Amino acid sequence: MQTQKDNIRDKILEVARNEFLEKGYKMVSMRYIAKQSEVGLSNIYNYFRNKDEILREVLNPLMQALDHIMEEHNKPEHLSLEVFNSEQLLQEHIFLFTDLIENYKKELHLILYNAHGSCYENFREEYTNHHTQMGYEYLNKMKEKFPAVNIQISEFFIHTMSSAWLSVIGEIVSHDLPKPEMEQFFGEYMTFCTAGWKQLMKV
Amino acid sequence: MQTQKDNIRDKILEVARNEFLEKGYKMVSMRYIAKQSEVGLSNIYNYFRNKDEILREVLNPLMQALDHIMEEHNKPEHLSLEVFNSEQLLQEHIFLFTDLIENYKKELHLILYNAHGSCYENFREEYTNHHTQMGYEYLNKMKEKFPAVNIQISEFFIHTMSSAWLSVIGEIVSHDLPKPEMEQFFGEYMTFCTAGWKQLMKV
Amino acid sequence: MQTQKDNIRDKILEVARNEFLEKGYKMVSMRYIAKQSEVGLSNIYNYFRNKDEILREVLNPLMQALDHIMEEHNKPEHLSLEVFNSEQLLQEHIFLFTDLIENYKKELHLILYNAHGSCYENFREEYTNHHTQMGYEYLNKMKEKFPAVNIQISEFFIHTMSSAWLSVIGEIVSHDLPKPEMEQFFGEYMTFCTAGWKQLMKV
């Protein structure tokens, strides 16, 4: 017998992941997950409290990776900017997310587009807020170090940039953009944004 | 007591609009709309063919406004660029959308965030594609007029900018941004994007 | 204005007849009849007590024609058989029904196949019973006149022949059999049945 004890849990998760991704959280019923994973419907509840928990488990690796990125960004050494360069923030960001996208394409698509009805249905908004706050703090740090810099930028603009960034991620995973195109795109994106930020910050 | 025809129709529409906005198309049941608008459930079907039609009716003014914007953009005089200026496209765009947002805040929020399960569930994607195509054509027109311009820009980048633009709209209506803040923001946004495009197009 | 007062009633009836025929009594809603006949839904109830009454009205001519046939059959002169001939009963029957079919093709189809849910849903059964009784009486009359005739025929057989006769009618109207084919068929049918009856009655 190939499938043993804990494999059941994994099978459920795998099926759920694929089905959630394809059809969206709301459109996949527990019945269907049970059938696809060849597990008794009610048995699922021995492994997961409820449907939502399955999604949480499915998205757990992604969430941890996102937390990891956050931590990286908040490390003090990243804040000591020896040379002022708005490019740096972007560069880092992009670098961190390139891997993320590579590893969690499916999960990202799921959480960005198909989590309606779950506990992650507001993920986009929440993450954008988080991201905005980080950007805001970064700007302030910058101002401290380089007082000449203009940071008379509305919080909403930063918020919007954060939101747009999620859109970018979303589009990449949506279109399953191959790595070369992705890198070309990120080049363009960086050129675009760096010029934009420099202009805004009047550097 | 028989209420005048249009009162009830409007009441249903208003209730639906608010409820759809708040909870999303899928999560609002006909039963609930009926209860909320104090109309017999089956009576709703004397006014609307089905749930989807209510949404369509709610979003009809917005859709027409969007069509109007499209037409404006496709008018030939908009394509004859006397002075090369990537700012122009943006300026126009923003100008057209400022009104749109002012008039259709709720509807925009509804179609962008809460139309899952309805005939508009792919609106974001469809509109983005439309927008992308328009941007692409614009670039080619530019190249014809000003051969020095660089248009070696991936289609995906344009697509992403279109998507990001919808995110911007979404954030504005989401946060119910007051007009002054909106105008400040658009100033920043234009500064940012203009610098970005100029850099990319190597002008 | 072409359509006046009583034409409304007729229009409703015409629409109902066609729709009932095409889709069956149950599948045609009052709403639809109203829409098709360009009459307000509730106005229909000024002309007809209910849906069933519309059907009754539609089928009224047919029912009267059937009654007429009955009467013809019960006239005493038809019972005085100068020459014994089982062909005679059939001949008459067929003759009477040929016209009926010609005039009430649609109505016959309706009452035989599409009256489910109406007051005529048991028409087939009821008419068969009637027909059976007539056949039975005829046989007895025969026996009185020609004691040599065998009438040791189960009532059920007569019943079945009556039922089969309705099937025949049903098939003819179902297939909209043109008159020449109909006459050929009736020829075959008579040959077949006459031989059958003669054999059974041991004449």
Add this chain to the structure above:
Amino acid sequence: MQTQKDNIRDKILEVARNEFLEKGYKMVSMRYIAKQSEVGLSNIYNYFRNKDEILREVLNPLMQALDHIMEEHNKPEHLSLEVFNSEQLLQEHIFLFTDLIENYKKELHLILYNAHGSCYENFREEYTNHHTQMGYEYLNKMKEKFPAVNIQISEFFIHTMSSAWLSVIGEIVSHDLPKPEMEQFFGEYMTFCTAGWKQLMKV
């Protein structure tokens, strides 16, 4: 208290069978079946995909029996007619159907009279066509073997005989005819039809 699986399934089927028979497929609601079989409405859907499937299950044995009869008829040995006798076809037919009726009285009634709205609503027509085709082929085989035989018989006549045959079946099951009466009847029926066919085929 948990009843054994099959008990409930069977109970639902039995209730459905009886109710369908009595009131017709369309007029029996799932709610009613649930109430009658003392099963939660939604629980029914743990046993059957939908209403139609219940009917299919109910009629499954009958359908298989009918298929079986078809196969019997198509066996080559049945086509080699050693002695010409139109009686043979009938005899066989009747023999096969006697059992069928005995075993599937209720189901036959259901499919013939009360399947409106289900996947079997055209059964009568479909079976008649099938039957007609079989009859037609039989006649041709006859002609090959016995060229003297007249087969200038309209297809419609055969069709009608097939239809009438279903009527006969219908009447038998409708009246719940006891076996002795049934056998007497079939005797009469055979006498009648044999004489008829012989006359028609000019033998």
Add this chain to the structure above:
DNA sequence: TATGAATGAGTCTTCATTCAT
């Protein structure tokens, strides 16, 4: 007469979750 609005019970079906074994 004519109408649009209203009614209320009805249709089949789906869902996530829990129960009893």
Add this chain to the structure above:
DNA sequence: CATGAATGAAGACTCATTCAT
């Protein structure tokens, strides 16, 4: 651990009929 059975509320939508004007 595992299961099939059970639950109860909810989903959109339809219907013949009646009401008020």
